Amino acid sequence: MSNNGFEFNLVQSEMIDADPSMLSASEASNHGISFQLTEQILGLIQRGDSFQKLVSWLPMTVAKQFDLRGCQIELYENQQQQAKLVGGVGDGWLGPANQSRPITQLWDLYKPLTQGTSLQFSSQCLGTKKPSDASLTWLGCPIMMRTTSLGNMWVLRSGQRAFDGTESKQLCRLANYVAIALHQTHLEQTIDQQQTQIRQLRNAKDEFLQLISHELFIPLGSIQLSAQTLERIFKDASWRKVPQRSTVLKVLSLLSQECRRQKQFVDNLITLMFPEHQKASEPVLMNLSEWLPSLLRTFTTRLEQESLKLSITIPQEPLLFECDVTQLERVITELINNAIKYTPAKKTVKITVKAIDTAVEIAIANTGVQIPPSHQPYIFEKFYRVPEIDKQQYGGSGLGLALTKQLVINLGGTIELKSTRQKTTFTVKLPK
Incomplete structure (x- = not known):
């Protein structure tokens, strides 16, 4: 050749x-x-x-x-x-x-x-x-x-x-x-391409977040403000003789309440989907023995409406630790709302607080609906609902516990679930 x-x-x-x-x-x-x-x-x-x-x-x-x-x-x-x-x-x-x-x-x-x-x-x-x-x-x-x-x-x-x-x-x-x-x-070259794609996805996510904020938050806020304004007007004495005034007030109150609920749902969804966009507050030194009872008083009206009792066990001496108060308040609020939702009338929601070693433990327990063992590993997943629970009776979006876990992680803590026929308990442990 x-x-x-x-x-x-x-x-x-x-x-x-x-x-x-x-x-x-x-x-x-x-x-x-x-x-x-x-x-x-x-x-x-x-x-x-x-x-x-x-x-x-x-x-x-x-x-x-x-x-x-x-x-x-x-x-x-x-x-x-x-x-x-x-x-x-x-x-x-x-x-x-x-x-x-x-x-x-x-x-x-x-x-x-x-x-x-x-x-x-x-x-x-x-x-x-x-x-x-x-x-x-x-x-x-x-x-x-x-x-x-x-x-x-x-x-x-x-x-x-x-x-x-x-x-x-x-x-x-x-x-x-x-x-x-x-x-x-x-x-x-592959890494460069992937980094470019990641930047593009982040930009798209930021744009989506801005869209949600503008297209959902602003209209809901406007509707809620309008409903509250009309409610104040109709409560004025000069409007007492208006036909069906009481019905109008009930509708406006319901509208305002639903707006608050939808705004909370959107806020929870954004917190879960875009945790990096959440602005954390500076940790402050707080006395849990004083702060928690004050927060629980805001649930008095709802507990009375549901015919429930609230029991709290907390040390009398100051229980001091540093924490992001805003996120901790959301954690406690979500867990108490969850307990109230599933507790039968005339029963008690129990809250126990204690200091253990280098951590603070907050346990919120209620009787009522049991979470089956086969579903417990998935209870903190987004949108997860236990199939056996009546969705029409209890409602909810399936975001509350997922949000709670994310917030607890943000605080550097852990959350655990224990559910039996007699009691369901969520225990949050936060570092001092």
Whole structure:
């Protein structure tokens, strides 16, 4: 066969171990490849230098260390139908750099290379003026990434002396550093693309958050304000003789109440979906023994409406710890509302507070609906509802407990559930 002024004959073809491990000391000393060369190659890869820098530097270094006439690196394209020269030095049979050429005419040579087998042959350079330059020995080293051939490193030397088995293995191992560098380049490109996608998703999420705030919060606030204004007007003595005044007041009160509920739902949803956008308050030193009873007094009216009792056990001495009061208030409010919702009339909601080691423990317990053991692992998931519970009777969105857990995590604490036939208890532990 002949190509580009060369006439060549196949000498040998053998499978080369493509493991890109470091060269042994004996191999390095026998053929002049020092550990310094290997460390330089690995250093280029580990520093993240460009792939083009490696394929420009490696052929020159290999040609010098092995006293070669030329060294070229090519990569396959178009499903191994073409090859493109990406770096080289000295003589070779490949075309100009960065230009692709079909390999179908040389498929007998390229077939073993694409299968991970090295190829060695001799050639005669046609038309050369120096007889010493006419005889050449070639070695094709496949660039392997696992079981896939990405290209080849071609080396040639003057004369008929063949590359022995040790030389072939060393050169093929060096060729595989190109595969490592190429793989690293692809990883870096993938990371860059993923980071770009993440930025785009974050921007889209921010836009969605702004849309929710504008399209839901503002209209709900306007409706609530209008309802409250009309309610105040109709409560005035001058409107007492208006027909169906009491009915109008009830409707306005219900409308205002539903607006508050929907605003709370939207606020909970945003808190869960976009926790990074929530502005945390600065932790303050608080006395839980005074603060909690004050908060619980706001539930007096609702407890009376539901015919429920509230029992609280809390140390009389000051129970001091630092905490984000706003988030803690939301945690306690959600858990008490949840307890009131599922506690039968004339029963008691119990709250127990105590200090344990370096933490504060707040337990809120109620009787009523039991959470089956099979559902307890999922009770803090967003929108999760226990199928056996009557949704029409108890209502709710399935966000309350998910929000509570997120807020407790924000406070650096934990929340646990224990539910039996007699009692369901949520226990919050917060660091002092």
